Amino acid sequence: MLTEKQIEFLRSLGLNYDYTKINDFSDEWADIEERVGDELEYRGLDDNYFPNEIGKMCESILDIIP
Numbered sequence: 001m002l003t004e005k006q007i008e009f010l011r012s013l014g015l016n017y018d019y020t021k022i023n024d025f026s027d028e029w030a031d032i033e034e035r036v037g038d039e040l041e042y043r044g045l046d047d048n049y050f051p052n053e054i055g056k057m058c059e060s061i062l063d064i065i066p
Contacts, residue, residue, distance in 0.1 A: 006057065
């Protein structure tokens, strides 16, 4: 589901869950969605509101949230 690179990014945001145990019904997804959404908004867009590298990572994670 999540790649190692995505998991590493989430951990850098302080989301230190056991990602092997998260399923489609896990409550952790709400925390992940909120934190990643904030990161996308605050650091993930360039001056023209296009996603930078952080934004692309955020979008890739948000796209797979059930």
